[in-house]
Amino acid sequence: MSNLTRDFFYGLSKNKFLNENAKKWGFKLGAEKFVAGTNLESVTKVIKELNRHGISGTIDNLGEFVSDSREATKAKNEIIRILDRIHEENLDCHLSIKITQLGLDIDQDFCMANVREIVETAYQYDIFVNIDMEDYSRYEKTMEVLQILRGDYPNVGTVMQSYLLRAEEDLDRLQDVRMRIVKGAYKESPGVAYQSKEEIDRNFIKLAKKRLLGDAFTSIATHDHHIINELKAFVREHNISRDNFEFQMLYGFRKEMQYDLAKEGYRFCTYIPFGTDWFGYYMRRIAERPQNLGIVAKDMLYTSDNKLKKEPIIGGAVAVSLLYLLRKSRKKKDK
Numbered sequence: 001m002s003n004l005t006r007d008f009f010y011g012l013s014k015n016k017f018l019n020e021n022a023k024k025w026g027f028k029l030g031a032e033k034f035v036a037g038t039n040l041e042s043v044t045k046v047i048k049e050l051n052r053h054g055i056s057g058t059i060d061n062l063g064e065f066v067s068d069s070r071e072a073t074k075a076k077n078e079i080i081r082i083l084d085r086i087h088e089e090n091l092d093c094h095l096s097i098k099i100t101q102l103g104l105d106i107d108q109d110f111c112m113a114n115v116r117e118i119v120e121t122a123y124q125y126d127i128f129v130n131i132d133m134e135d136y137s138r139y140e141k142t143m144e145v146l147q148i149l150r151g152d153y154p155n156v157g158t159v160m161q162s163y164l165l166r167a168e169e170d171l172d173r174l175q176d177v178r179m180r181i182v183k184g185a186y187k188e189s190p191g192v193a194y195q196s197k198e199e200i201d202r203n204f205i206k207l208a209k210k211r212l213l214g215d216a217f218t219s220i221a222t223h224d225h226h227i228i229n230e231l232k233a234f235v236r237e238h239n240i241s242r243d244n245f246e247f248q249m250l251y252g253f254r255k256e257m258q259y260d261l262a263k264e265g266y267r268f269c270t271y272i273p274f275g276t277d278w279f280g281y282y283m284r285r286i287a288e289r290p291q292n293l294g295i296v297a298k299d300m301l302y303t304s305d306n307k308l309k310k311e312p313i314i315g316g317a318v319a320v321s322l323l324y325l326l327r328k329s330r331k332k333k334d335k
Helices: 003-013 016-025 040-052 069-088 108-125 136-150 167-173 197-212 225-237 255-263 279-288 292-301 313-334
Strands: 056-061 093-097 129-131 156-161 179-182 218-221 245-250 268-274
Touching: 040 056, 040 069, 040 268, 056 069, 069 093, 069 108, 093 108, 108 129, 108 136, 129 136, 136 156, 156 167, 167 197, 179 197, 197 218, 197 225, 225 255, 245 255, 255 268
Parallel strands: 056 093, 056 268, 093 129, 129 156, 156 179, 179 218, 218 245, 245 268
Antiparallel strands: none
């Protein structure tokens, strides 16, 4: 997919009007394939099904870049409800949080109080909390929150994005912290991030191998079977215990591979997003994976029995844009 197309979807992911209206629409654009429902009951069913196949989960209560303290408090309370549910039903699952959902952009002390209450509750339940990394403008503040929490709680870790130029330096500094290695899902400038897939993949493999040779637990989050196969070979070559790492993928992506890795005896975890605030998350997934364009366009224009929908003007406009981009990307592929 061209950079122009990626930029288009990154732009949609940050559009406040579309994000707010998406909450009213309910699931559209094929999002139900990649988001595990809108409530705690639906996501609990998903976790139980994954657990039956020997796969653990990490739950993300969708929402980010919150600017209203009441909304942040509501999100905190919902996340604590999730922790209660994990504990009560003995689910094999941990928690992933985005601290902009909890008030980072409102007031750092307010955010810190919210995050601390969540991590304290999780600590009492012996549940790990992963602080997801967001865009680079929040990077330093996120690291600061992590360091403060690590002084009191061992059950908290974070994410390292391989597209960041500084990733290896920070990985070395946090070598005793449980970590998820990802490629990165936000649009960043050349001054802070690699821009090409080749550079990002190369750094991902470098970071993952470095972590695998260390002592702290590592989640290797990728859908790329080439990278997975290279790291599996590295693990065998260096006789690395499978208890020291896990592979991780997003809910709805490469399901067969997820099940196969679990059957092969690797620890496996599925990242499970849920909630009404799904639009920004889903647009970033499209930016990352161009093959999802077809799913989106079809869902917007046709019903399940292939009848043309009577969509609002905005939906039709976006659908036409999606079809145009899909056609353009296919033409480039055919050349």
